[in-house]
Amino acid sequence: MKQYISEQTTRAESLFRSFMKSEGLRCTSERIDVLQEVYRSGAHLDADEIYSRLREKGTGISRATVYHTLDLLFRLNLVSRIDLGHHHTHYERVLGVANHLHFVCQRCGKVSEAASSQLDGMVEKLCATHEFSLGSFSLQVFGECLDREACTFRAGKENAG
Amino acid sequence: MKQYISEQTTRAESLFRSFMKSEGLRCTSERIDVLQEVYRSGAHLDADEIYSRLREKGTGISRATVYHTLDLLFRLNLVSRIDLGHHHTHYERVLGVANHLHFVCQRCGKVSEAASSQLDGMVEKLCATHEFSLGSFSLQVFGECLDREACTFRAGKENAG
DNA sequence: CTCCTTGCAAAGCCTTTGCATTTAC
DNA sequence: GTAAATGCAAAGGCTTTGCAAGGAG
Numbered sequence: 001m002k003q004y005i006s007e008q009t010t011r012a013e014s015l016f017r018s019f020m021k022s023e024g025l026r027c028t029s030e031r032i033d034v035l036q037e038v039y040r041s042g043a044h045l046d047a048d049e050i051y052s053r054l055r056e057k058g059t060g061i062s063r064a065t066v067y068h069t070l071d072l073l074f075r076l077n078l079v080s081r082i083d084l085g086h087h088h089t090h091y092e093r094v095l096g097v098a099n100h101l102h103f104v105c106q107r108c109g110k111v112s113e114a115a116s117s118q119l120d121g122m123v124e125k126l127c128a129t130h131e132f133s134l135g136s137f138s139l140q141v142f143g144e145c146l147d148r149e150a151c152t153f154r155a156g157k158e159n160a161g
Numbered sequence: 162m163k164q165y166i167s168e169q170t171t172r173a174e175s176l177f178r179s180f181m182k183s184e185g186l187r188c189t190s191e192r193i194d195v196l197q198e199v200y201r202s203g204a205h206l207d208a209d210e211i212y213s214r215l216r217e218k219g220t221g222i223s224r225a226t227v228y229h230t231l232d233l234l235f236r237l238n239l240v241s242r243i244d245l246g247h248h249h250t251h252y253e254r255v256l257g258v259a260n261h262l263h264f265v266c267q268r269c270g271k272v273s274e275a276a277s278s279q280l281d282g283m284v285e286k287l288c289a290t291h292e293f294s295l296g297s298f299s300l301q302v303f304g305e306c307l308d309r310e311a312c313t314f315r316a317g318k319e320n321a322g
Numbered sequence: 323c324t325c326c327t328t329g330c331a332a333a334g335c336c337t338t339t340g341c342a343t344t345t346a347c
Numbered sequence: 348g349t350a351a352a353t354g355c356a357a358a359g360g361c362t363t364t365g366c367a368a369g370g371a372g
Contacts, residue, residue, distance in 0.1 A: 026326060026371050047361080062329045067362060075267060080303070083244030087337065088361055101284075103293045106236060114291050118283060123262075123302060130275050132264045135304035141284060142241070143296035187346050187351060208336080223354045228337060248362065249336055327370075334363070344353070 008096035009039040012078050015095075019076050030061050034069040038079050044090040044102075044111065080136035084111050094136045101139035108151045169257035170200040173239055176256075180237050191222050195230040199240050205251040205263075205272065241297035245272055255297045262300035269312045 016035055020027045037050050045053075051066045070091055073079040079091045085104050099120035103112045119139070127134045145151035177196055181188050198211050206214075212227045231252055234240040240252045245265050260281035264273045280300070288295045306312035 024326090024372095028327065028371075030328075060329090063361095064330075064363080065328055068327080074303075077303075081244065081246060083242065083250070083299075085242060087250065089244070089248065101287065103288075103291060105293075106296060112291070112293075114287050116283070116287055122277070122279060122283070123300075126262065126275050126277055127264075127302060127304065130264060130273070131307040132266075132273075132302065133305045133307050134302060135267060137300065137302040138244075139284075139298065139300040141288065141293065141295060141298040142235075142238075143288065144294045146292040146294050185351090189346070189352065191353070221354090224336095225338080225355075226353055229352080324372090325370105326372095328368085330366095330368105332364085334361105336359105336361085338359070339357085340355105342354095344351105345349105346351080347349095 004096065005040060005042055008093065009036060012039050012093065012095050016073075016076065016078060025072075030059070030065050031069050031072070033059050033061060034066060035073060035078065038073070038091055039093045039095075042093065042097075044082055044084065044092045046086075046088055046090050050091070074136075077135035080138050082138040083140060085140075085142060092138075098137075101141060103141050103143070105145045105151060106142055107144045110145065110151070165257065166201060166203055169254065170197060173200050173254065173256050177234075177237070177239060186233075191220070191226050192230050192233070194220050194222060195227060196234060196239065199234070199252055200254045200256075203254065203258075205243055205245065205253045207247075207249055207251050211252070235297075238296040241299050243299040244301060246301075246303060253299075259298075262302060264302050264304070266306045266312060267303055268305045271306065271312070 012035060013032065016031075017027055019025075020031075033054055034050060037053055038045065041053075047063070047066055047070060050070070051061065051063050054061050054066070070079065074081055074091075077094055080094050082090045082092055082102065084090050084102065085106070099117060100113050100115045101119065103114065104110075123137050124134060126132075173196060174193065177192075178188055180186075181192075194215055195211060198214055199206065202214075208224070208227055208231060211231070212222065212224050215222050215227070231240065235242055235252075239255055241255050243251045243253055243263065245251050245263065246267075260278060261274050261276045262280065264275065266272075284298050285295060287293075
């Protein structure tokens with residue numbers, strides 16, 4: 001698994017470098033840092049979490065740059081935006097995790113994931129039918145954990161709105 | 162179609178009334194107004210659009226009440242929250258439109274919809290497997306219109322971020 | 323050398339909150 | 348009559364923007 005993430009991170013980085021070159025944009029260390037943070041964590045982070053993690057690692061990045069870079073990565077379809085019901089955007093890597101969805105419990109706020117082998121194909125088929133070029137997609141399911149013992153997670157930042 | 166929407170609006174309203182009764186909450190005219198606005202429009206509106214539309218109709222509702230009510234309707238799974246990449250939440254009716262998804266063009270900002278007969282069943286199956294009780298779901302696909310002539314839509318509020 | 327990018331701080335926008343008033347039941 | 352809901356305005360929190368300084372190509 002660790003191997004796999006590292007592989008996708010490298011792949012994302014090299015894709016990013018060619019995108020940048022073809023668009024006449026610059027590959028700054030800040031941009032690479034943001035890309036790596038999203039890819040290595042493998043979780044759904046919000047802009048502030050990315051900012052804090054990078055600052056903790058000693059990167060002197062600013063919030064403005066984090067937001068700018070996330071916009072850029074989103075436009076290039078290297079990260080996807082997801083709405084977990086917290087009234088602010090979360091970001092997630094695209095490469096290597098296309099076929100999954102999020103369950104958001106409206107009672108305890110917990111976010112869990114599920115993979116589906118069908119999902120990817122289905123979205124691709126729908127895009128083809130509707131003349132749409134697929135960049136990224138996100139599927140959120142809101143509801144409640146059925147396992148009431150598991151439904152206890154509470155943390156300020158992670159609770160459903 | 163108009164007949165169908167009206168039917169779903171009535172169904173939503175009566176469901177809403179029983180929910181309210183069972184929870185000991187009150188059916189105020191403001192709450193009914195918000196519910197009807199979302200159901201009758203049939204589109205994905207944001208909180209401010211709902212507020213403006215109701216004000217234009219002469220309803221003296223406040224923004225605070227619109228937000229409170231949308232929270233309530235979301236918790237009751239009568240409306241769903243969707244993220245169309247505009248950094249603020251849009252709302253959509255749940256009853257009668259479960260099996261559809263949104264295409265968001267990152268170039269022109271246009272949002273279009275597609276229905277899928279498989280989608281609903283697939284999400285239900287995944288919920289069952291993962292011990293999750295389905296309230297509502299939303300699927301957004303970000304990418305670009307392939308039909309370049311159609312890809313021209315530009316309007317401040319509706320552009321992709 | 324150019325002009326893209328960064329960082330800071332301020333501004334902007336959406337959403338929530340506190341409190342007095344109103345209202346559904 | 349009483350607890351719940353509304354409305355206003357202010358506060359809060361996430362995101363964007365303007366501009367000077369810095370840096371990649």
